[in-house]
Amino acid sequence: MTFCFLPFLTSSRLLTPSPYLCGMNLLSAENLSKNYADRWLFRDLNFGLLQGQRVAFVGINGTGKTTLMRILAGLEQPDTGLVSTRKGIRVTYLGQQPVFDESLTVEETIFASQNDTLRAIKEYEHVVNDPDHKSDDLQRVLERMDALNAWDYEAQVQQILSRLGILGELLNRNISMLSGGQRKRVALARVLIEEPDVLLLDEPTNHLDLATIEWLENRLSSPNLTLLMVTHDRYFLDSVANEIVELDQGQMYRYQGNYAYFVEKKADREMRQATEVEKARQLFKKELDWMRRMPQARGTKQKARIDAFYITKEKASTNLSKQQVELSVKTTRQGGKIIEASHLNKSFGDNVVLDDFSYVFKKKDRIGLVGPNGAGKSTLLNMLTGKLQPDSGTIEVGQTTVFGYYTQTELEFDPSQRVIDIVKEVAEVVELANGDVLTASQFLSLFLFPPAQQYTLVTKLSGGEKRRLQLLRVLIKNPNFLILDEPTNDLDLGTLNILEDFLLHFGGCLLIVSHDRYFLDQLAEHLFVLEPGGAVLNFPGNYTDYREYLAERETEAALEAAEKEAKAARAAAKAVATAPAPAPVVAPAPPAAPKRKATFAEKKEYDTLEKEIGQLEIRKEELIDKLNSGTGSHQELADWAAELKRTETALDDKGMRWLELADFV
Incomplete structure (x- = not known):
């Protein structure tokens, strides 16, 4: 049995002890280096992506995540190293700023793939959406769809376009007329529809609304999908990725687990690294004294010690300082009216x-x-x-x-x-x-x-x-x-x-x-x-809280619908059973409806209202005291009176709502 290199390596050491079969490796890179603006982003990186891996790249801005993704996608050349893919593997890249042929329509862009099935679906969609299509054309595209067994694929395409809001007039719009958010959704639709073997996604959730992100999250969580992504969305990262790879000071570090696990293990790694560097610095001082005595490297032991000295020197000079943004600004004083x-x-x-x-x-x-x-x-x-x-x-x-x-x-x-x-x-x-x-x-x-x-x-x-x-x-x-x-x-x-x-x-x-x-x-x-x-x-x-509230509403609606169906079924069964009877049957009185229970959101609102009403009562008393004090300018008295009126109105509104909720909380 033959083995290939491990999927994630740093330039100096392996980060995992277990080997992976070469047959599973879809994409690999060896000894990648990139210098940008007179600064090395990374040097001698080795990387591999196995079938079924869903990896998230993380690291501070400027460490080279996007550059590395573009190199892996073949859109940018490294200064050193080689990227290779397994024969027959299709790799598709979604960048932060998608680049299109501005002369094409949205439909032409999405279906630009050379895939026979996609071409058949494109032609079918074009014919059925044309109000003046000919019956012969319709028959021809239907037969083509049947021959390629493309109907299931077509249904998936329709779901993707619908979820991303790419329907109707937008399909015929020219790419040059799209907003930034629309361009990102078109690019995302294209890569999902193409169904490549490896997906490279750079910030895929940017410009998407919350419902679409949740749909995309579920779609990308498939165990058969192989992808590498850069994302800052921690919920998305936790749901989709099964591994996290950190790019830090030109090195790669791999973590098998979710975001919380990554944060914990990263802290452990940095603590161990700090200990190792401190030991190396102490040893370096000792060895430096020995080196200054100009030892002659005639013996094997002396030569080995000199070689070890330079390794220790490199370790001791490791820069462990962590830069981070400092957000601290003065806030302008805020008055009563905002x-x-x-x-x-x-x-x-x-x-x-x-x-x-x-x-x-x-x-x-x-x-x-x-x-x-x-x-x-x-x-x-x-x-x-x-x-x-x-x-x-x-x-x-x-x-x-x-x-x-x-x-x-x-x-x-x-x-x-x-x-x-x-x-x-x-x-x-x-x-x-x-x-x-x-x-x-x-x-x-x-x-x-x-x-x-x-x-x-x-x-x-x-x-x-x-x-x-x-x-x-x-x-x-x-x-x-x-x-x-x-x-x-x-x-x-x-x-x-x-x-x-x-x-x-x-x-x-x-x-x-x-x-x-x-x-x-x-x-x-x-x-x-x-x-x-x-x-x-x-x-x-x-x-x-809002998602839980929506889930409760959906559950309640489903229960109400089920109850209506059950009630209708009972009424129908009763009508059939009582039809032959000579005398009318008096229906029993329906049971009293159970008292409705408060939802999670209503309980939270009830508690919040109690606090707000208490605060408003205190403010009301403060305003009354100010107005009765006889102090204050004419303008201040007018402002206090206006605020008192607003406070009393708010008290009335919140009090009524509190009473409504009190019935079933």
Whole structure:
């Protein structure tokens, strides 16, 4: 029996003791090295991917994850090394920024494969969607579908297109007319429909809504699928990957387990590595003294000791310093009035995206904005920040409210601009939370842009580094109302953890749009759920709570439907049984309906209402005391009176809702 090299190696040592059969190895790479912008991303890496492996690449931005993926896909050449695939294996790559033939339509792009079955499906779809098709054409494509036994495949194609929202008029649209999110979905549809032997996916969840991500998660979890992906989505990573491979300082480290296991074992590895390096440094000092005495390497033992000295020197010089982003900025003081949105309406043609939305934002609100793509999330954000006007309704922004708006739009810059120029456009100095004042250059260093990189062109930054620079530009304004539209796209896991910690302690308001369920669960305390027709559900809880609430509703609906069917069946059986009887049969009184139990979400809402009512009662008393004190200017008295009226209205509304819930909690 013959064996090949292990699927994951570092440049110096194996990371797993068990061999793998060569016959299972679909893709392999030997001694890969890549230098970019006068810096080695990695050197002498060896890598292999076996059938059925679903591997997630992780590592900080700029370590070369995307570059390595492109090399494995054959789209970029390494400086040294070789990539090979098993004979007959098809490898398909989905990049962060898909590249298309801009002259083709969406349909032509999706079905561009040379696969005979796909060509037959494309022709069939074209004929049946043509209202003027000829009967002979229809007969011909039907026979072709039968001959290739393509009907099951066609059903899968339809499911993929439907789930990704690529239907109807969009199929005939030219690629050049698509938005960034649409382009990503078209590219994803193409790679899924082609059914390659190996899938290489770089941030596949970017630009997808939550429901689509959950569908994709289930589809990619197949035990027969072989894939390698880069993703920051921790729930997606846990559900899809069966192995995690970390790229750290040009080395690869393999972990068999989920994200929590990876975090634990990575910490153990770094602790062991620190111990080994410290021992090597102590030994190096001792051996250095011996070397300085200029030993003659005539004997075998002396020569071996000199060789060992240089190995120890290399180990002792290992750099264990871990750079990480430092998020610490001053928050502008926030007044009593933040934002009051009243009866907002917005439509685009016949499409109603917002119907009578009202909300008064409160201090330290932490809100997640949820809804399918196209539901109007970005529209609502743009209205709140004044970039877009509602068709009707009013938005009043407090005088002390300072927005920090992190958008999905990529960082805009002139090709000649350098990193530091981007920051100086906003501010020359920055005040931190502790009162320190930093220059733009010093602040860039906190965001892992060292002085040498600050004067490089922005075009040379990776996608994640550009997003980090964009986040820096938002925070440099010292906002007290942060609006984050898909902030997790392209950020590495380490930066995400730091961003989460910063936002958990952020003193202002937070409004988040994100497809990252883990991120939402960590930060959002309640949700605005955009529903069809422009309605907005104000849901108390995070995204997992909302999914449980939906599951409960589905279960209740199924039980109600089953009960109706059972009741109808009993009534029919009873009618048949009593039909011959000469005398009418008096039906017994139906049993009393059982008392409805509160759902999880309703229990949570009930508890929340109790706290909010108590806080409102306290505030009401404070306002009454202020008004009765006889102090305060004319403007202050007017503001207190207006706030008292709003507080009493809120108390009435929340009190009524509390009474409704109290009946079945």
